[in-house]
Amino acid sequence: MADCAGCFNKVTDGRFLNCHNCQKSYCLHCTNxxxxxxxxxxxxxRYSWKCVECKSAEPKSDNTNTPVRGSDNVNMHRGAGARPSALSSEPDNSVMEVSFTDNQHLNYTTRLDTTGASDIQQLVVELRLFREEMRALRVTVATLxxxxxxxDGRIDSLCTRVEALENNTASVSVGKNTEASLADTVAQLRLELNDRDQDMLLNDVELSNVPEQSGENTLHIVATLGQKLGVTLSEHDIVDATRVGRAPRLDEGTQGQPARPRLLVVRLARRAVRDRLLQAARVRRGATTEGTGLPGPDCRFYVNERLTFVNRRLFQKARQLKEHYGWRYVWTRDGRIYVLRPGTESPRHRIRTELDLSRVFGTLDI
Known part of the structure; x- marks a missing residue:
């Protein structure tokens, strides 16, 4: 806030000019x-601006700085022969004078040289660039x-879900009920994983009791055994054939008999080929290795579906219970285990867990 030296009023809006010489402040009304x-x-x-009093106190060198009051009061040259048209014929580009007169008959004069004009043009260009930057900033702010x-919407959704989970957790009883619920969830997940693993073995079969020797060609053995069963297997039908399990030691075996050979796992290219091989094995039940060129005495070999570790244990347990209770059949189809009670009217039962064994047979104590 400053006091105007012309009208002696308080300048509250901050718009005033300070004289370069006397350091007095003047409002816009007094500066016109x-x-x-x-x-x-x-x-x-702004820094070089001077008030009227300081300008009037400066010594005058010529009449070029005289305020313009009319067309007949302009004299750009000294002497009686000077003509008013000299102002319009050869103007002075270095100095431009503008005069303002208010109601109190005060005459203010400001001088704008060519440097000031270029500064104003540069300021206009900077203002335009600033306006473009502000527009780009508005777009960026809108995007942000x-x-x-x-x-915020995602966070609100997550907060809602967390609150719902907290409410559900609070509603679940503490102790055995919670542990039982978690155990059921884990058992269900294990069951689903086991079913998925079994589905990945739908193109595999297991050949058991096939004599094993060092450096054997498993693909040739599979093709030979398939020919023995009446199924022709080409090299395009067999994806892989390998022995699984721990290799037997020389000292293994009983009463001079060699150790039981490892399983021969075969992955076929198509499921239809696997089904033909299993069907041929059921029809020619009791086929042996006679005429196949395999080492050792002729022995009976078996072709079965390949099961996961969990299903293999369940199948062995179901066979033991079947023998104990005198049931009729226990078999697998497409990796699923089924049991059938004696009697034609009895439905078949699918076994997925040990709880199913307990439900079907009544007890697991044998």
């Missing part, structure tokens, strides 16, 4: 300037606002 003109003044023009709103 508009706000637009004040905004276009550069720092150099949209993304922040989306993040």
């Amino acid at each position: 300037y508009t706000e637009e003109f004040l905004n276009f003044m550069g720092p150099v023009q 606002t949209t993304k922040i709103d989306a993040c």
Whole structure:
């Protein structure tokens, strides 16, 4: 806030000019300037501005700085022969004078040289660039606002889900009920994983009791045994054939008999080929290795579906219970285990877990 040296009023809006010589402050009304003109003044023009009193006290060198009062009062050259048209014929580009007169008959004069004009033009260019930057900034802020709103929505959704989970957790009884629920969930997940693993073995078969020797060609053995069963297997039908399990030691075996050979796992290219091989093995039940060229005495070999570790244990347990209780059949089809009670009217039962064995047979104590 400053006091105007012309009208002696308080300047509350902060728009005033300080004289370079006397350091007095003048409001816009006393300087006879508009706000637009004040905004276009550069720092150099504001710093070098002088009030009327200081300008009138300066010594006059010629009459070129005399305020313009009319077309008949302009004299750009000394002497009686000077003509008023000299102002329009050869103007002075280095100095431009503008005169303002208010109601109190005060005459203010400001001088704008060519340097000030270029500063004003540069300021206009900078203002335009600033306006473009502000527009780009508004677009960026709008984009950020949209993304922040989306993040807020996701956070609110997560908070809602967390609250729902907390409420569900609070509603579940503590202790055995919670442990039983978790155990059921784990058992269900294990069951689903076992079913998925079994589905991945639908193209595999297991050949058991096939003599084993060092450096054997398993693909040739599978093709030979398939020919023995009446199924022709080409090299395109067999994806892989390998022995699984721990290799037997030389000292293994009983009463001079060699150790039981490892399983021969065969992966076929198509499921239809696997089904033909299993069907041929059921029809020619009791086929032996006679005429196949395999080492050792002729022995009976078996072709079965390949089961997961869990299903293999369940199948062995079901066979033991079948023998104990005198049931009729226990078999597998497409990796699923089925049992059938004696009697034609009895339905078949599928076994997926040990609980199913307990439910079907009544007890697991044998």
